[in-house]
Amino acid sequence: VQVPFIWALGPTAVAAGIPFWLAAAAVAPLTYFIGRDAGMPTWQAGAAGLLVAMPAAVSPYLGQPDNFGLFMLLGALALWLCARGLRGDRRAFALGGVVVGLAFLSRNDGVLLGLPFAVVFLRDLVRRPRLSRIGWWPAIICAAGFLIVASPWLLRQLDVFGAISPSSIGGRILFITEYRELYSVTSETTVDSLLAQGLPNLVGSRLGGLGSALLIFAVMPLMVVMVPFMLMGIWTERRSPDFLPWYIYAVALVAFTVLVSAVHVPFGTFIHSAVALVPHAYLLALLGLASAVQWIAARRSSWDAPRATRNISFLLVGVLMLVSVAASLSTIEAWRFERDSRVDVLAMLETEAAPDDVVMSPDAGAYRYHGDWSGIVTPDDPLPTVEEALRLYGVRWLALEGDHITRGLLPLLTQEVRPDWLSAPLVVVPPLPEDEPVEEDGDDAGAPLPRAVLFAVCLELADERCR
Numbered sequence: 001v002q003v004p005f006i007w008a009l010g011p012t013a014v015a016a017g018i019p020f021w022l023a024a025a026a027v028a029p030l031t032y033f034i035g036r037d038a039g040m041p042t043w044q045a046g047a048a049g050l051l052v053a054m055p056a057a058v059s060p061y062l063g064q065p066d067n068f069g070l071f072m073l074l075g076a077l078a079l080w081l082c083a084r085g086l087r088g089d090r091r092a093f094a095l096g097g098v099v100v101g102l103a104f105l106s107r108n109d110g111v112l113l114g115l116p117f118a119v120v121f122l123r124d125l126v127r128r129p130r131l132s133r134i135g136w137w138p139a140i141i142c143a144a145g146f147l148i149v150a151s152p153w154l155l156r157q158l159d160v161f162g163a164i165s166p167s168s169i170g171g172r173i174l175f176i177t178e179y180r181e182l183y184s185v186t187s188e189t190t191v192d193s194l195l196a197q198g199l200p201n202l203v204g205s206r207l208g209g210l211g212s213a214l215l216i217f218a219v220m221p222l223m224v225v226m227v228p229f230m231l232m233g234i235w236t237e238r239r240s241p242d243f244l245p246w247y248i249y250a251v252a253l254v255a256f257t258v259l260v261s262a263v264h265v266p267f268g269t270f271i272h273s274a275v276a277l278v279p280h281a282y283l284l285a286l287l288g289l290a291s292a293v294q295w296i297a298a299r300r301s302s303w304d305a306p307r308a309t310r311n312i313s314f315l316l317v318g319v320l321m322l323v324s325v326a327a328s329l330s331t332i333e334a335w336r337f338e339r340d341s342r343v344d345v346l347a348m349l350e351t352e353a354a355p356d357d358v359v360m361s362p363d364a365g366a367y368r369y370h371g372d373w374s375g376i377v378t379p380d381d382p383l384p385t386v387e388e389a390l391r392l393y394g395v396r397w398l399a400l401e402g403d404h405i406t407r408g409l410l411p412l413l414t415q416e417v418r419p420d421w422l423s424a425p426l427v428v429v430p431p432l433p434e435d436e437p438v439e440e441d442g443d444d445a446g447a448p449l450p451r452a453v454l455f456a457v458c459l460e461l462a463d464e465r466c467r
Helices: 003-009 013-037 042-053 056-062 068-086 090-106 108-126 136-161 166-171 179-183 191-196 199-219 227-236 244-259 262-267 269-297 305-340 343-352 364-371 383-393
Strands: 358-361 374-377 395-401 427-429 452-456
Touching (some): 013 042, 013 269, 042 269, 068 090, 068 108, 068 244, 068 269, 199 244, 262 269, 305 364, 343 427, 358 364, 358 383
Parallel strands (some): 358 395
């Protein structure tokens, strides 16, 4: 996705971001066409397109070189092609396999977008009378398209890692009981450890993931106010073939979230996939709003239902656009605050570190981006394991941050413990006055943690930085 732009413009942040900006921007006209295809009037489909152009609290993430915009585009397109196939467009159904394959390359759980195609085809086969609208050949071409797109990547995974999903090997994705175990080397992550937490905790974590997923979707793209309208739209369009694939994918994604990735939901996993639901959700919300206005107008003779529907719809669009701007500014400010907390640490590394030095930090990607430092992430494990990781990767510097500290490294950040392989703090970024005190294990709240601290790591006795 990025390579053609980097070839043309060079390896810059702008070149890396442009394809994702274009993908996110393309979702707005796509939403318009989906709405028109579903029989919505031009103004209503256009209103949904405007909503998707600035989807509330999701907006700031669409500008990132990440898969938010890409998956939103591919997911909505796949669901639209499936709906068209359900109505008899065999070419759209056949093309859907390629789009699902691309969505799978964007996110592993993008394969769930293939489920609506399978359900729609099976429904077509068992329908009576047997007047098939799809047929075998479009279904075969659809499946072949997916395999043609996805197979090279799957074969590469098998060749390099010996598994089509290497991130799932060892259970660190599937069987963790709390999110911190994702970054732990020593935590047991097996089926047995998952079941050992007991049925109440297991069920509670699944229900917690479900609740978090529903809350995130209700708040981030729908801003709560659109939820009742969307639910009303789901009810009024419950038999519509235009939205059946969306219903299937929504149920499949929520089921997958509850059963497989419930622990990950509060940390961004769900919304990465749920963005594919946003365009149809806005369309349904506007349809539900129209139904609500018609219901009220039938009981209030002074209401002009068509005019009221348009006015309230565009008022809602305006409110959500303002919310989108506010959410984007707030998120950018949070990113700026985090970046600023690393400025002094990065300046010290620039002065004291060699270009090929390795840095252990909570966010190795950020240190790579801002200072071009090679690095590894701080493991959420006891100090002996941390030391083993330092030695294994030849780490020369340790950067800790108060907002992203692990339990094993907390004593280093607060300077309660100093191993012989660690220097005194070279940089300490103090907390701000408004920072909250830290409460550890139910004890009284102590002083706020430093925003960032930099240490030298001395793995050889001759290294004088730790003396």
